[in-house]
Amino acid sequence: MSTVVQSFIPVAKDSHFPIQNIPFGVFSTAQQTTPRVGVAIGEQVLDLAVIAKAGLLNGIEGLNDPVAVFDKPALNEFMGLGKPVWRATRLAIQKLLSENEPTLRDNSELQGRALVKQADVTMHLPAQIGDYTDFYCSREHATNVGIMFRGKDNALQPNWLHIPVGYHGRASSLVVSGTDIRRPAGQRITPQNKTSPFFAPSAKLDIELEVGWFVGKGNTLGERIDIADAKDHIFGLVLVNDWSARDIQAWEYVPLGPFLGKNFGTTVSPWIVTLDALEEFMVDGPSQTEPAPLKYLQENKKSAYDIDLEVQIKPNQTSKFEKVALSNLKYMYWSVTQQLAHHTVNGCNMRPGDMCATGTLSGPEKENFGSLLELSWNGTEKVIFKESKQERTFLEDGDEVNLTAYKDSKSGYRIGFGDCHGKILPCLYDNDA
Amino acid sequence: MSTVVQSFIPVAKDSHFPIQNIPFGVFSTAQQTTPRVGVAIGEQVLDLAVIAKAGLLNGIEGLNDPVAVFDKPALNEFMGLGKPVWRATRLAIQKLLSENEPTLRDNSELQGRALVKQADVTMHLPAQIGDYTDFYCSREHATNVGIMFRGKDNALQPNWLHIPVGYHGRASSLVVSGTDIRRPAGQRITPQNKTSPFFAPSAKLDIELEVGWFVGKGNTLGERIDIADAKDHIFGLVLVNDWSARDIQAWEYVPLGPFLGKNFGTTVSPWIVTLDALEEFMVDGPSQTEPAPLKYLQENKKSAYDIDLEVQIKPNQTSKFEKVALSNLKYMYWSVTQQLAHHTVNGCNMRPGDMCATGTLSGPEKENFGSLLELSWNGTEKVIFKESKQERTFLEDGDEVNLTAYKDSKSGYRIGFGDCHGKILPCLYDNDA
Numbered sequence: 001m002s003t004v005v006q007s008f009i010p011v012a013k014d015s016h017f018p019i020q021n022i023p024f025g026v027f028s029t030a031q032q033t034t035p036r037v038g039v040a041i042g043e044q045v046l047d048l049a050v051i052a053k054a055g056l057l058n059g060i061e062g063l064n065d066p067v068a069v070f071d072k073p074a075l076n077e078f079m080g081l082g083k084p085v086w087r088a089t090r091l092a093i094q095k096l097l098s099e100n101e102p103t104l105r106d107n108s109e110l111q112g113r114a115l116v117k118q119a120d121v122t123m124h125l126p127a128q129i130g131d132y133t134d135f136y137c138s139r140e141h142a143t144n145v146g147i148m149f150r151g152k153d154n155a156l157q158p159n160w161l162h163i164p165v166g167y168h169g170r171a172s173s174l175v176v177s178g179t180d181i182r183r184p185a186g187q188r189i190t191p192q193n194k195t196s197p198f199f200a201p202s203a204k205l206d207i208e209l210e211v212g213w214f215v216g217k218g219n220t221l222g223e224r225i226d227i228a229d230a231k232d233h234i235f236g237l238v239l240v241n242d243w244s245a246r247d248i249q250a251w252e253y254v255p256l257g258p259f260l261g262k263n264f265g266t267t268v269s270p271w272i273v274t275l276d277a278l279e280e281f282m283v284d285g286p287s288q289t290e291p292a293p294l295k296y297l298q299e300n301k302k303s304a305y306d307i308d309l310e311v312q313i314k315p316n317q318t319s320k321f322e323k324v325a326l327s328n329l330k331y332m333y334w335s336v337t338q339q340l341a342h343h344t345v346n347g348c349n350m351r352p353g354d355m356c357a358t359g360t361l362s363g364p365e366k367e368n369f370g371s372l373l374e375l376s377w378n379g380t381e382k383v384i385f386k387e388s389k390q391e392r393t394f395l396e397d398g399d400e401v402n403l404t405a406y407k408d409s410k411s412g413y414r415i416g417f418g419d420c421h422g423k424i425l426p427c428l429y430d431n432d433a
Numbered sequence: 434m435s436t437v438v439q440s441f442i443p444v445a446k447d448s449h450f451p452i453q454n455i456p457f458g459v460f461s462t463a464q465q466t467t468p469r470v471g472v473a474i475g476e477q478v479l480d481l482a483v484i485a486k487a488g489l490l491n492g493i494e495g496l497n498d499p500v501a502v503f504d505k506p507a508l509n510e511f512m513g514l515g516k517p518v519w520r521a522t523r524l525a526i527q528k529l530l531s532e533n534e535p536t537l538r539d540n541s542e543l544q545g546r547a548l549v550k551q552a553d554v555t556m557h558l559p560a561q562i563g564d565y566t567d568f569y570c571s572r573e574h575a576t577n578v579g580i581m582f583r584g585k586d587n588a589l590q591p592n593w594l595h596i597p598v599g600y601h602g603r604a605s606s607l608v609v610s611g612t613d614i615r616r617p618a619g620q621r622i623t624p625q626n627k628t629s630p631f632f633a634p635s636a637k638l639d640i641e642l643e644v645g646w647f648v649g650k651g652n653t654l655g656e657r658i659d660i661a662d663a664k665d666h667i668f669g670l671v672l673v674n675d676w677s678a679r680d681i682q683a684w685e686y687v688p689l690g691p692f693l694g695k696n697f698g699t700t701v702s703p704w705i706v707t708l709d710a711l712e713e714f715m716v717d718g719p720s721q722t723e724p725a726p727l728k729y730l731q732e733n734k735k736s737a738y739d740i741d742l743e744v745q746i747k748p749n750q751t752s753k754f755e756k757v758a759l760s761n762l763k764y765m766y767w768s769v770t771q772q773l774a775h776h777t778v779n780g781c782n783m784r785p786g787d788m789c790a791t792g793t794l795s796g797p798e799k800e801n802f803g804s805l806l807e808l809s810w811n812g813t814e815k816v817i818f819k820e821s822k823q824e825r826t827f828l829e830d831g832d833e834v835n836l837t838a839y840k841d842s843k844s845g846y847r848i849g850f851g852d853c854h855g856k857i858l859p860c861l862y863d864n865d866a
């Protein structure tokens with residue numbers, strides 16, 4: 001779309017959800033508690049189950065039964081239909097919502113059934129997530145962690161510039177934005193005694209600012225997704241807060257990777273922003289010449305996204321979220337398409353609705369760091385909150401964290417991701433319990 | 434059952450599936466391709482959907498709709514009902530199959546519909562596995578790997594005797610016994626150049642002899658399963674072959690653990706043997722006094738199982754499986770109940786149908802080693818096949834692997850797991866593709 005289309009639904013200038021966005025999610029209401037698919041527009045949700053039942057999504061090639069696809073508690077089936085269907089459906093919705101289209105605009109009875117205020121809905125995880133993989137694709141983050149734990153000379157591991165390093169996460173504990181997070185307890189050690197662990201609530205509870213991507217169409221086990229096709233397999237992006245207990249992680253992770261330090265909860269934002277909606281923010285990513293990646297990871301078009309990412313924390317007993325970091329998705333070294341090509345190069349199968357996350361997205365400056373581990377340099381420096389004068393190294397009980405992201409287009413509208421929010425509840429267990 | 438009950442269905446003396454076993458699985462037939470739940474008895478499958486529809490599972494407390502539970506392509510719903518229901522159902526099936534019970538014995542019409550030869554069925558994964566976790570709980574295996582890669586003095590990592598070390602595996606690539614496995618390609622390095630990887634088919638394709646356990650009733654996110662209750666949350670055991678590409682794994686796994694070296698396929702045996710069927714094989718596990726585990730991992734009753742585990746390989750172009758290793762589940766250091774207590778101690782939620790595996794189960798002697806990595810000491814010694822005179826370090830294309838397991842009871846019947854089988858297909862990709 002080269003001209004700026006407007007919707008007949010009012011959209012504030014700073015809204016994340018203008019007609020140019022149309023992110024997909026799953027919601028329910030007090031009146032109708034069965035979750036179904038909707039899209040966000042301004043401060044409203046457009047109920048696609050209602051729109052489909054009204055026949056307004058008929059005739060889209062490949063979308064043979066719109067009611068069956070959208071009157072569902074998850075987007076998996078829609079995701080599996082493939083990019084041409086996603087694109088045609090989104091265009092049909094944009095047309096339906098545009099100010100010059102009378103069908104819905106002039107049908108107040110249908111509007112009454114199809115539009116719900118976002119303030120009045122309960123959002124759910126947008127898909128049934130079969131597998132969740134977490135990558136480690138920010139060079140700045142990997143370097144910071146490397147300097148902290150191995151020193152400047154060996155900051156990056158030997159494989160890091162060759163492989164989009166990743167590991168399997170836990171799918172069961174993925175939760176939608178707004179879900180409280182319980183502080184975990186577990187084994188940890190002290191600097192004084194590095195071989196005899198004790199049991200206690202985590203004292204280094206942290207956040208990780210990440211972007212998640214949902215697999216649309218998958219691949220068959222034993223085959224792979226070529227990097228040239230990878231973009232067509234990605235349905236869209238969300239925000240992910242990969243809560244992390246640094247002390248539990250530090251003791252457990254050798255040699256098989258993070259486990260209980262990560263799998264107590266991972267927060268996902270509810271609206272999936274399609275790659276089509278982000279197309280105009282595509283930019284060149286970091287140079288990959290020293291070394292050049294192996295052939296299966298080489299891509300010859302823009303594959304990074306210029307999207308500002310913000311971490312906000314509301315310390316307990318205060319009343320306002322304060323910004324603690326501002327990063328950008330464009331800093332990420334390995335693109336989402338490289339991540340997908342790598343993930344499947346051994347024949348690993350992806351299924352519609354599988355989610356991958358980028359890893360903590362830090363940038364070059366301290367203000368761009370995407371975790372308290374980095375912002376407090378593993379607890380050695382306080383993070384100061386300017387307004388409330390609070391100080392933190394890691395999270396306290398009652399602290400609330402919000403991730404948000406958006407970018408303004410040249411035409412003046414804003415494409416955003418909404419919120420990815422969670423609050424820390426106290427641990428249920430005492431030391432040594 | 435203290436007396437040895439017999440079934441009216443003939444069961445050979447060496448069958449894995451006497452009336453004392455009654456393992457649960459999911460199967461379909463050419464005539465009825467919709468998968469449903471069955472149990473194995475001798476060389477037959479008893480179709481529980483048919484039995485439920487005939488009203489023969491009515492009246493079991495907690496099993497309110499037997500048809501809805503068993504006319505399903507997965508055991509998840511049954512698993513979620515909890516141990517009293519599993520136990521009562523299994524007892525009802527044993528009664529129905531016993532030689533003194535006329536209901537099914539004397540109803541040849543119902544037998545015709547309810548009994549199918551195992552040779553004529555297609556087995557499926559027994560559950561929809563939401564999450565798959567792989568542990569690393571054999572001290573002998575961890576020690577062997579440690580000696581190979583770090584030397585004798587640092588064989589066990591500092592955390593190993595304190596933590597049942599585990600990591601998240603990939604659920605999408607879990608396949609049922611009989612599924613061919615495609616040799617993966619990926620990045621690897623040479624001993625001569627440890628920093629510049631190349632792309633090639635794996636040259637160190639391996640097996641891992643493991644036992645899997647299925648979660649029955651789960652727990653709520655944020656809470657934990659106490660070790661005293663852990664056994665009641667485990668539905669039963671299967672065999673797992675965790676195929677592993679050692680060269681891919683070696684290059685990728687620092688610092689976040691195994692990824693593409695593991696997630697190209699993991700084979701699961703189709704029949705879940707209940708813990709009740711294994712009760713009489715419970716024994717004391719290895720001593721855990723130096724060090725004693727932390728309180729949440731301490732258990733005061735027998736928690737190991739004396740079950741022989743066998744690895745058989747049929748080298749390509751030969752006609753017979755030959756035994757290459759014989760191990761035993763009783764060697765395992767951390768029990769399955771310790772694994773579950775640890776997995777949830779941080780509040781991580783388990784769901785019915787989630788699967789965990791023990792890690793490679795090696796024993797003290799070379800003939801007990803559960804991987805070719807150990808049997809060939811990382812490729813430095815040939816594994817010789819006595820009958821076919823073949824030699825292997827790692828797997829060749831066309832090789833077939835079978836895991837099996839059983840134990841004979843004092844009363845003379847055998848409780849077994851059946852087969853966990855897979856064949857290696859050649860890689861689809863050339864070097865540098």
Ligand SMILES: [Ca+2]
Pocket residue numbers: 134135208210242359360
């Ligand atoms: Ca992460």
Ligand SMILES: [Ca+2]
Pocket residue numbers: 567568641643675792793
């Ligand atoms: Ca394993």
Ligand SMILES: [Mg+2]
Pocket residue numbers: 241242243244262263264265266267
């Ligand atoms: Mg997490």
Ligand SMILES: [Mg+2]
Pocket residue numbers: 674675676677695696697698699700
């Ligand atoms: Mg595997």
Ligand code: NI
Pocket residue numbers: 129130131132171562563564565604605
């Ligand atoms: Ni999963």
